[in-house]
Amino acid sequence: MTGPENGWWEEDEQPISFHAEDINFELASPEAVAHWIQAVLEREGKQLQQLTYIFCSDEYLYEINLEYLGHDTYTDIITFPYSEPPVIEGDLFISIDRVRENAQALGLPFELELRRVMIHGVLHLCGYPDKTPEESARMRAKEEEALGYWAQ
Numbered sequence: 001m002t003g004p005e006n007g008w009w010e011e012d013e014q015p016i017s018f019h020a021e022d023i024n025f026e027l028a029s030p031e032a033v034a035h036w037i038q039a040v041l042e043r044e045g046k047q048l049q050q051l052t053y054i055f056c057s058d059e060y061l062y063e064i065n066l067e068y069l070g071h072d073t074y075t076d077i078i079t080f081p082y083s084e085p086p087v088i089e090g091d092l093f094i095s096i097d098r099v100r101e102n103a104q105a106l107g108l109p110f111e112l113e114l115r116r117v118m119i120h121g122v123l124h125l126c127g128y129p130d131k132t133p134e135e136s137a138r139m140r141a142k143e144e145e146a147l148g149y150w151a152q
Helices: 032-044 058-067 096-106 110-125 134-147
Strands: 015-021 047-055 076-082 087-095
Touching: 015 032, 032 047, 032 134, 047 110, 058 076, 058 087, 058 096, 058 134, 076 096, 076 110, 087 096, 096 110, 110 134
Parallel strands: 015 047, 047 087
Antiparallel strands: 076 087
């Protein structure tokens, strides 16, 4: 497995790129998603350097969580930052399996839950933590605000 210390992208890629690691998955409209993420970053006053989204299975992300973070749990997203705000650069691993399960459990469309998880990782890179109840509430509010930009 390639590690975050080696990077998961090539230097000539777009500032926001999307890849599938061990699953067959493609975003329905990657250009629209990239434009939306850039708009959110602009509203946050951040400078986009590079974002690489890696879509994968539950098992793949579980192994990354265990190997790199020492967490023996499944999760929907793991974000590896490579810069400090205001510069935004990082790799965002998303378990499509977990997003589908969460969307179904919440009674939400898959695409909406996927956008929420995608922007959740970006907000972490922007400096928003979610360890305490107060931080989680602020993160959720920022997610909702960002999701509101999707229609604009």
